Amino acid sequence: MKHEEREVRQTYNDYGDDLYRLCYFYTGNVHDAMDAVQNTLVHLMEYTGTFESESHKKSWLLKVGVNECRQLHRQWWRRKVTADESLIDMERVGVRTSDVWESVMSLPTKYRTAIYLYYYVGYSTEEIAKIMEKQSSTVRSLLLRARKKLKEELVEPQADSSSRI
CATH class of the missing domain: 1.10.10.10 (Winged helix-like DNA-binding domain superfamily/Winged helix DNA-binding domain)
Structure with missing residues (x-):
């Protein structure tokens, strides 16, 4: 059974910030991080298994997030973001520089x-x-x-x- 939209929304509310931060750390820019988060949530909607606990769900979510970030790095059209752009992105999302x-x-x-x-x-x-x-x-x-x-x-x-x- 696929996860319902309500459950996915609740999972995003619970773990979305952690997932986003991890994806941002991994990709180095806001747009790729948002893409990875979105793709991770799509995987969650399609996931037919059950989670043993909330900790298991969070670990699964972060692992899928890392895999999505890796997938973004493998794409041929991926552009490199300079350090200056990364700092601008961090300030935009309120991360302390x-x-x-x-x-x-x-x-x-x-x-x-x-x-x-x-x-x-x-x-x-x-x-x-x-x-x-x-x-x-x-x-x-x-x-x-x-x-x-x-x-x-x-x-x-x-x-x-x-x-x-």
Whole structure:
């Protein structure tokens, strides 16, 4: 049995923000994120299975969202968005632009997604592994490398500028 429109609306109300943020982190721009969210909801409407719990439903939704973002990246007509356009998009949707945020957004997609799911959504590495279709150890490595890149970018420049004074 397919999911009814009422149930899809409720799911969107419950998890739409998390899904959108994840898709935005993954794609780097508003329009692609909105497309991925819409396609994810279409998949939910067509899904004939049942969910064991709300947590299972949310994980399923985010996993399908990541897959939709990957599909967008595979399309031949996909255009690349510059960092400046991404910052304009973030301001438009009310996302705080800080040095940390900009650094996170400049990370490669695999790192950015892992950081978002771990620090912003609060998933464990095992849950992230299921969503990203990777091993838990791989997710931990991604997080370690992402933190290292962020530290280099955020801490190192400050040390250099203070030594010049």
